[in-house]
Amino acid sequence: MSRYVISLGGNALGNNAEEQKKLLQYVAHAIYPLIEMNHDIVIVHGNGPQVGMINLAFQESRSTPLMPFAECGAMSQGYIGYHIQNAIQNEMSKHHIKRSISTIVTQVLVDENDPAFKHPSKPIGQFYSKEDALKLEKEQGYQMMEDAGRGYRRIIASPKPIDIIEKESIKTLLSHKEIVIAAGGGGIPVIEKEGYLYGIDAVIDKDFASAKMAEIVGADELFILTAVDHVFINYNTPEQKALSHVTIKELEEYLKESHFKKGSMLPKIEACMAFVKATGRPAVIAGLEKAIDAFKGTCGTKILP
Ligand code: ADP
Numbered sequence: 167m168s169r170y171v172i173s174l175g176g177n178a179l180g181n182n183a184e185e186q187k188k189l190l191q192y193v194a195h196a197i198y199p200l201i202e203m204n205h206d207i208v209i210v211h212g213n214g215p216q217v218g219m220i221n222l223a224f225q226e227s228r229s230t231p232l233m234p235f236a237e238c239g240a241m242s243q244g245y246i247g248y249h250i251q252n253a254i255q256n257e258m259s260k261h262h263i264k265r266s267i268s269t270i271v272t273q274v275l276v277d278e279n280d281p282a283f284k285h286p287s288k289p290i291g292q293f294y295s296k297e298d299a300l301k302l303e304k305e306q307g308y309q310m311m312e313d314a315g316r317g318y319r320r321i322i323a324s325p326k327p328i329d330i331i332e333k334e335s336i337k338t339l340l341s342h343k344e345i346v347i348a349a350g351g352g353g354i355p356v357i358e359k360e361g362y363l364y365g366i367d368a369v370i371d372k373d374f375a376s377a378k379m380a381e382i383v384g385a386d387e388l389f390i391l392t393a394v395d396h397v398f399i400n401y402n403t404p405e406q407k408a409l410s411h412v413t414i415k416e417l418e419e420y421l422k423e424s425h426f427k428k429g430s431m432l433p434k435i436e437a438c439m440a441f442v443k444a445t446g447r448p449a450v451i452a453g454l455e456k457a458i459d460a461f462k463g464t465c466g467t468k469i470l471p
């Protein structure tokens with residue numbers, strides 16, 4: 167029996183609730199063999215577009231009060247978690263298998279002195295005119311940035327996860343063979359001050375959060391499922407080459423040569439390297455569509471010590 171952390175990227179969730187429900191049927195089908203073999207499973211998922219939609223809905227509504235970003239993240243964990251639970255329960259029913267599955271609304275600790283707070287980088291929410299953007303900077307203390315010629319948006323920090331507040335609940339559920347969905351969207355970012363926790367407006371990268379989860383629950387292997395079947399070097403060039411196995415040392419060389427794009431593949435590589443270095447266990451980056459093969463070890467890029 168092994169323990170796995172499985173991280174689902176944006177392509178597992180689609181663009182709206184209906185699409186999400188449909189796509190997750192495939193996810194459930196792909197994960198099912200591991201469930202049947204009675205492995206321990208934690209599922210982490212992204213929430214970029216989903217939390218954006220929730221945030222926007224509150225911003226545009228005239229009849230509801232504004233909702234802080236951390237609360238929007240909590241809502242996204244709830245509704246995505248519901249869809250994943252439902253899809254996996256239905257897949258198990260098809261095979262007449264019963265295991266409990268639940269979602270943990272998860273807070274993730276970050277350091278308020280994380281350098282990321284000095285350089286916010288993640289655009290969130292709606293677009294504003296320059297005039298309105300300046301007004302928000304003055305009145306709300308937001309940091310605003312021009313986003314690719316489309317207008318001004320609020321930008322928030324993306325600090326590194328340092329601990330998972332609900333880790334004992336997650337471990338207890340796992341020890342009872344329950345399947346757990348946790349740290350959705352990278353978790354709800356909280357800081358600690360004199361023993362108290364406070365939610366803050368920030369986004370934690372879900373790749374880093376899943377690596378932290380894998381380390382904390384003692385996973386035997388971390389699987390990051392995304393839109394490409396492998397990690398490539400010289401990606402999108404005629405010299406493109408898929409990697410099937412790669413060591414930390416080799417990756418350090420590739421990092422120097424900038425083979426991985428910031429904001430997409432780079433955080434996955436860095437997160438996997440952190441897990442492999444901390445534990446000596448492997449991490450795999452693979453395509454969601456080939457997830458079944460990735461679990462068998464016949465597809466994807468395996469990162470080794
Ligand atoms: P997710 O939602 O799963 O986090 P991302 O879009 O953030 O997905 O990251 C996956 C994307 O990274 C791939 O679809 C691919 O376009 C891009 N990418 C950038 N550099 C590479 C690379 N060297 N090898 C493979 N994919 C890469």
Ligand code: MG
Nearest residue numbers: 175176429430
């Ligand atoms: Mg991503």
